[in-house]
Amino acid sequence: MKKFRSVTTWLLPVIGLAVAAGLSANTAQAQLVIDGETIADAALLSAAQKEGKLNVYGTWPPRNQKILNKAFKKDTGIDISFVRATSRKMFPRILAEHSAGRLGADFVDLTDLTFIVQLVQKGVLTVPYKVRNWDKIQSTLKDSQGRWYTFMRLTQVIGVNTAIVKPAEEPKGYADLLDPKWKGRIGLPTIDAGGSAFAVQAFLKEVVQKDYWKRLAALSPRVFPSVSPTVTDMVRGEVHVALAGSSTIINQIKSGAPAKVIFPKEGIPAFPLSGGITSSAKNLNAAKLYLNYITSKRGGTVYASTGNYGTHPDAPVPNLMGLKYPPQDQLWTVPADHWKKVRQSYSEEWRATFGRK
Amino acid sequence: MTAIATKAQDRGATMQPVWGRTVLRNSPTFILMAVLGVMVIVPFLMLVFTSLVDVLPFSGEAEFNFTLSNYVALWAPALGHAIANTLVVSIGGTAIAMTIGCVLAWLAARTDIPFKPLVHLCGLMPLFISLVVASITWSLLAAGRTGYLNIIFDSMGLPFHINVQSLFGITFVHGLYYVPYPYIFVYSALTLVHPDLEEAAAVHGGSLSQSLRRVTFPLVKPAIVGAMLLVLVSTAEEFPVPSILGGPVGIETLSIRIYELATRVPGDPNQASAVSILLTAIVCMLVYTQRKILRGRDYRTLTGKGIQVRPIRLRWLKWIAVAFVGLYGFVALGLPILALIQGSIRGSLYIPNVAAFFDPKQLSLEHLIEAINSEEVHTGLINSFSAGILTAIFGGTLYFALAYVVNRTELKGRQILEYMSMVPLALPALVMGLGILWTWVSVPLPIYGTLAILVIAFATRFMPQGYRAVSSSISQIHDDLEEAAMIAGASRVQAVRRITLPLLRGAIVSTMFLMVVLSMRELTASLFLYTSNTRVLSIVIFEAYENGFWTSVASISLIYTTILVILTLVGRRWMRADL
Numbered sequence: 026m027k028k029f030r031s032v033t034t035w036l037l038p039v040i041g042l043a044v045a046a047g048l049s050a051n052t053a054q055a056q057l058v059i060d061g062e063t064i065a066d067a068a069l070l071s072a073a074q075k076e077g078k079l080n081v082y083g084t085w086p087p088r089n090q091k092i093l094n095k096a097f098k099k100d101t102g103i104d105i106s107f108v109r110a111t112s113r114k115m116f117p118r119i120l121a122e123h124s125a126g127r128l129g130a131d132f133v134d135l136t137d138l139t140f141i142v143q144l145v146q147k148g149v150l151t152v153p154y155k156v157r158n159w160d161k162i163q164s165t166l167k168d169s170q171g172r173w174y175t176f177m178r179l180t181q182v183i184g185v186n187t188a189i190v191k192p193a194e195e196p197k198g199y200a201d202l203l204d205p206k207w208k209g210r211i212g213l214p215t216i217d218a219g220g221s222a223f224a225v226q227a228f229l230k231e232v233v234q235k236d237y238w239k240r241l242a243a244l245s246p247r248v249f250p251s252v253s254p255t256v257t258d259m260v261r262g263e264v265h266v267a268l269a270g271s272s273t274i275i276n277q278i279k280s281g282a283p284a285k286v287i288f289p290k291e292g293i294p295a296f297p298l299s300g301g302i303t304s305s306a307k308n309l310n311a312a313k314l315y316l317n318y319i320t321s322k323r324g325g326t327v328y329a330s331t332g333n334y335g336t337h338p339d340a341p342v343p344n345l346m347g348l349k350y351p352p353q354d355q356l357w358t359v360p361a362d363h364w365k366k367v368r369q370s371y372s373e374e375w376r377a378t379f380g381r382k
Numbered sequence: 383m384t385a386i387a388t389k390a391q392d393r394g395a396t397m398q399p400v401w402g403r404t405v406l407r408n409s410p411t412f413i414l415m416a417v418l419g420v421m422v423i424v425p426f427l428m429l430v431f432t433s434l435v436d437v438l439p440f441s442g443e444a445e446f447n448f449t450l451s452n453y454v455a456l457w458a459p460a461l462g463h464a465i466a467n468t469l470v471v472s473i474g475g476t477a478i479a480m481t482i483g484c485v486l487a488w489l490a491a492r493t494d495i496p497f498k499p500l501v502h503l504c505g506l507m508p509l510f511i512s513l514v515v516a517s518i519t520w521s522l523l524a525a526g527r528t529g530y531l532n533i534i535f536d537s538m539g540l541p542f543h544i545n546v547q548s549l550f551g552i553t554f555v556h557g558l559y560y561v562p563y564p565y566i567f568v569y570s571a572l573t574l575v576h577p578d579l580e581e582a583a584a585v586h587g588g589s590l591s592q593s594l595r596r597v598t599f600p601l602v603k604p605a606i607v608g609a610m611l612l613v614l615v616s617t618a619e620e621f622p623v624p625s626i627l628g629g630p631v632g633i634e635t636l637s638i639r640i641y642e643l644a645t646r647v648p649g650d651p652n653q654a655s656a657v658s659i660l661l662t663a664i665v666c667m668l669v670y671t672q673r674k675i676l677r678g679r680d681y682r683t684l685t686g687k688g689i690q691v692r693p694i695r696l697r698w699l700k701w702i703a704v705a706f707v708g709l710y711g712f713v714a715l716g717l718p719i720l721a722l723i724q725g726s727i728r729g730s731l732y733i734p735n736v737a738a739f740f741d742p743k744q745l746s747l748e749h750l751i752e753a754i755n756s757e758e759v760h761t762g763l764i765n766s767f768s769a770g771i772l773t774a775i776f777g778g779t780l781y782f783a784l785a786y787v788v789n790r791t792e793l794k795g796r797q798i799l800e801y802m803s804m805v806p807l808a809l810p811a812l813v814m815g816l817g818i819l820w821t822w823v824s825v826p827l828p829i830y831g832t833l834a835i836l837v838i839a840f841a842t843r844f845m846p847q848g849y850r851a852v853s854s855s856i857s858q859i860h861d862d863l864e865e866a867a868m869i870a871g872a873s874r875v876q877a878v879r880r881i882t883l884p885l886l887r888g889a890i891v892s893t894m895f896l897m898v899v900l901s902m903r904e905l906t907a908s909l910f911l912y913t914s915n916t917r918v919l920s921i922v923i924f925e926a927y928e929n930g931f932w933t934s935v936a937s938i939s940l941i942y943t944t945i946l947v948i949l950t951l952v953g954r955r956w957m958r959a960d961l
Contacts, residue, residue: 080914086929087758106914109925113645114909117816121440125823129831129913147441188732212630217646250629253930257518258630260731263526273930280933281729281744372646380632 057314059100059323063157065314070101072310078104079311082119082130084112085177085298089272089331096327097318103311112219116140123149123305131312134176134300136220138364141173141299152302154313156320158337165360166297166336173301176319178334178356181225181294184259184267184274188283196266198290199233203240211246212255212264216375221252221296223368225268226375227359228294238378248379260284272332275345288351295334295356411793414784418802420825421842425817426662426805433655439820452656460634467628468636471552472618478557479613482710483564484606488598490565491572492580494693495703503950504711505565508558509896510946511718512903512920514927515939516559517626519718520546522725525627528733530721537736547631552624556617558714563616563847564609566896567854570889571605572598574858577692590694605854607672612850615665615807636661640810651816658813665808666801673797719943725936726750753937762919763942769836769918770901774894777841777848782890785853786878790861800849807846811906814843819910833916836908840901847900848893855889856882895953899946 055067065073083090087109094105110118112135122128133149135141144150145168153170156162166175183202185195196202202211214222229237249255252269259267259274260282267274271286278284302312318324325340332345334353343350359367375381428439433452437443483505490501511519524531524544532543545551575598583593599606624635636657644654696703725731728744738744753759784803788796806814818839822830829835841848859882867877883890905920912921919942926934 086925088925088929088931108912108914110909111928117438117441117651118819118910120438121819121823124440125830127823127830147443186732188734217642247630248632250625251928253928254626254630256930257731257932258526261522261526261528262732262734263528276930277730280749280931283730283732 057101057318059321062322064100064317064321064323065157069310069314069317073308073314074102076103076308076311078106079132079308079315080106080108080130081132081134081315082108082110082115083132083134083298083300084109084115084136085134089333092331093319093324093327096323097315100323101314101318103314105315112137112140116143119144119149120147123147123303126305128303128305130303131306131308132300132302132315134298136296136298137223138220138297138299138359138361139368141301142361142365144301145172149303150301151304152306152309152312154302154316156317158317158320161338162320162336165358168301168361171301173299174316174320174336175297175299175358176316176324176336177298177328178295178336178358179221179298180271180288180332180334180350180356181221181228181268181296182271182274183287183289184256184269185285185287186259186262186265186283187285189262189265195285195287196289197287199229199237200291202266203234203237203244205244207266208244209246210265211241211244211267212249212258213246213268214249214252214255215379215381216372217381218249218251221270223364223371224294224296224359227364227367227371228292228357230371232357233291238375242378242380248381256284271348275332275348278346286348288349292355292357293351295358297358299361408793408795410783410787410791411795411799414780414787414799415795415802417780418784418799420821421838422802422805422845425814425821425842426809428820429655429658429809429813429817432652433659436652438651440823452650452652453660455650455653456656456660461636461639464634464636464639467549467624467633468618470549471556471624471635472614474553475556475560475617476610476613478553479560479617480564480606480610482557483561483609484568484599486561486707486710487565487568487572488594489703489707491569492598492694493696493703495696495700495707497704497707499951500711501707503947504707504715505569506562506895506950507711507943507947508714509562509899510943511559511715511939512622512905512923513555513559513620514622514626514905514924515722515935516718517555517623518927518932518935519721519725520551520555521627522731523717523721524551530724530733530739531717533733533736547627549628549633551627552633552635555623555627556620558710560613560617561710561714562896563613564606566892567605567609567851568602570851570855570892571602571858573888574855574885575601580694581692590699601858602854604676604857607675608850608854611668611672612807612847615661615668619661619808619810621811637810641812644812644816651813654810654813658809661810662805662808665804669801669804673800719940722936722940722943725932726753726940729933731932749933750937750940753934753941758917758922759919759938759941762917762922763945765833765916766902766919766942767898769833769840769916770898772833772837773840773844773901774897776837777844777897778852778890778894780841781845781848781852781893782883782886784849785856786882789853789856790864790882800853803849804846806843811843811904815839815907815910818842818907822911830911831913831916835911836901836916836918839907839911840897840904843904843907844897844900848897851893851896852886852889855886859885891953895950898949902942902946 055070056063057065057070087107090107090109094107098104115135119128119133150172153172155171159171162174183196216222216226247264252273255267256269256273256277258264260277274284274286302309302316306312320336322337322339325335325337328335329341329343332343334343334356338353342352432439434448435446436449437446486501486505489495490498490505495501523529524546526545529544535543546554579597579601580593583597619637621637621641624633624638628635640654640657644651724739726749727747730744733739784799787793788800809817822835822838863881864877867881868874872880903920905924908918908921912918919938923935923938926938
């Protein structure tokens with residue numbers, strides 16, 4: 026009996042230590058680490074997992090967002106419920122729900138930085154949160170207090186109908202499109218179509234040529250109300266080249282259309298998908314985890330698989346359909362304050378130049 | 383003193399029941415006004431308010447200033463041009479739709495035309511093709527050099543091309559796809575016209591055209607005028623057709639202007655609201671004119687006497703009629719459906735020549751099968767049908783109650799109800815969507831974010847169509863039928879249930895069917911109100927369109943058109959009045 030007690034006296038502490046060690050080992054494992062990159066610490070991960078779900082209002086097509094949601098679920102176990110509308114419809118909806126105290130989203134994203142800035146002013150995006158990779162993200166791609174981030178960029182390119190445009194004739198960049206031979210053959214979405222069209226037009230004016238719009242308008246291009254019909258008419262051969270997003274053109278190529286993506290030599294206008302945690306987030310930790318995830322190298326890898334760029338500098342360059350995507354530093358993105366400053370004046374000038382009232 | 387007090391009390395006691403009775407008698411009007419108040423007037427007032435201030439409601443702005451600048455800004459020179467274009471496409475479209483719709487309705491309801499179920503299908507089916515899909519399909523068929531029809535014309539050596547990217551094209555597509563409204567209205571009304579009148583005309587030596595002109599059509603005037611009003615305003619307010627067909631060639635209409643004002647960045651939804659308020663004023667004037675046109679006439683031909691419908695014999699005209707129906711069916715349905723089938727089984731939209739239509743390398747059933755098996759499509763279909771059916775039940779009941787009170791009672795305020803029910807017609811989908819969003823997000827009931835909010839939005843948005851459809855038929859049934867029942871001891875509720883409702887079965891079922899289809903097509907209000915649990919099919923289709931997945935758009939449209947065709951054929955026998 027005595028012997029037994031003596032065994033227990035030393036055994037118990039040993040077991041206790043072992044359990045403690047095991048627990049701490051578990052804690053170490055409970056961090057979210059993918060490919061050597063720590064995306065979230067144990068506390069955030071377990072708190073987020075306890076919440077178990079995340080509500081996102083966003084603008085990315087569900088077909089693509091689904092890929093991200095699946096990866097996020099696999100890596101963290103958290104389900105994302107996603108409501109999608111274009112920025113112009115999502116913005117008033119977010120504001121109305123927020124004002125009525127019924128915002129259903131923990132995280133919102135939009136494609137127009139003017140709207141994002143307004144969401145900050147109107148108290149929707151007021152959660153300052155610095156992600157783990159804060160220092161690695163360019164200052165133009167984040168709010169100074171971390172209330173919003175640009176976490177993905179979508180490239181805008183030149184699309185060509187290869188059944189009509191011969192390889193020798195293909196434009197290498199935007200400046201080539203000002204050749205009179207393109208008169209009546211170019212299609213583009215109106216500047217009012219959304220953030221993507223605005224980014225391209227700002228690039229043409231600020232980087233390619235100051236009077237680019239005037240010279241392009243002189244070639245009587247077809248101006249479409251949105252991106253989709255622009256690309257459709259390019260594929261049909263109604264216009265021969267189009268200014269559009271690479272992913273829309275790639276979708277057509279995948280369906281067998283005779284089309285090609287050309288990355289313009291002047292650089293790539295990339296329009297930002299930006300968002301942040303809402304002030305009324307019910308799943309705050311899940312939202313924080315999501316933000317860390319989409320700004321991580323892992324998140325960037327998922328975005329690359331959809332043909333887009335993440336914000337993490339070490340994230341791989343997209344690689345779709347054997348296309349040679351340019352490195353990240355060739356992307357050109359309008360910074361938020363500049364965007365806000367020139368949005369209205371550019372739009373008005375553009376409408377006047379292209380005869381749109 | 384006591385005596386006086388007692389007297390006053392007595393008087394109070396005798397007056398109270400009288401007052402109570404008045405309230406009770408008018409209670410249907412009060413209840414309907416309350417319902418319409420929440421559904422229509424609150425969103426409308428929010429838009430009136432929006433048009434008079436410089437910020438948006440529910441936009442987080444605490445301060446606002448009253449201003450008339452939103453109205454002043456409308457008088458830009460560009461507006462005149464937009465109005466002129468709008469008049470062309472809406473008046474032209476209405477003329478085409480009314481002509482085709484009335485002829486089809488008469489053929490189906492009154493004559494011995496062969497293949498009647500097909501006539502019925504031709505009258506209803508254009509409704510199944512959403513205007514977005516119809517416009518895209520027509521631009522594939524007949525826009526520019528690469529339009530399918532133009533490729534065929536070229537291959538046949540014909541020297542001309544059709545171009546639907548023009549004012550003519552917009553008018554034509556409006557005309558083709560608004561046929562179901564006059565068809566449904568006039569068809570329901572014609573089934574309620576007592577055939578004795580036509581026979582009397584024939585007995586007295588009237589020719590077919592005389593009897594049509596002098597007897598039949600004047601009797602269904604409420605239905606014709608109602609449908610005309612609806613089509614005229616809908617085509618003036620309608621956005622997808624001018625945007626898809628006119629957008630690429632710079633044609634501007636009022637609806638495009640409103641859309642741009644509301645959605646452009648930086649946008650001006652306040653101005654868009656002002657345009658909508660002006661449109662509402664115009665619609666109210668039209669409703670007033672309509673009331674004046676129809677006033678002082680009695681359209682009730684369906685009385686207590688029995689009816690035996692004997693179809694009018696068309697004789698040799700029969701085949702001309704069949705050819706007319708066939709041509710319309712082919713142009714409005716055949717061609718677009720062929721284009722949809724092409725779209726769903728071929729990957730690329732690029733078709734250089736006629737041979738390419740049949741190039742087996744380009745054809746595959748993969749996309750169609752993918753759409754059939756897609757979980758997204760299944761959920762969308764289930765949500766859309768649930769919302770559609772619930773809208774049909776809720777809306778059908780409401781519209782019947784409205785039409786009954788307006789047409790069959792002398793209750794005070796019934797005319798106001800009619801105007802209220804027409805307000806949603808004038809409000810462009812986008813602006814109306816905002817109004818509904820603002821209203822219901824602020825109602826502290828668990829409605830926002832559920833399927834119920836979609837049902838309410840649809841029932842509000844399609845109230846003019848639903849109300850008109852029931853109302854035009856109810857005005858044709860003589861009230862002596864109900865009165866006879868009441869004299870025989872039935873209560874009013876019993877009389878309505880046993881007499882009026884069975885007679886109106888055709889009209890009510892057609893209206894409910896219309897509600898299901900319109901709800902399934904509705905997109906704009908849904909975009910403001912859906913959640914991840916209530917994603918409806920129109921959103922799935924719209925997203926596929928936006929991302930350039932034409933094969934998905936075509937496949938899903940085909941699937942749902944097929945389902946609706948089956949429903950129409952199955953439901954056909956309930957759409958007629960049970961005489």
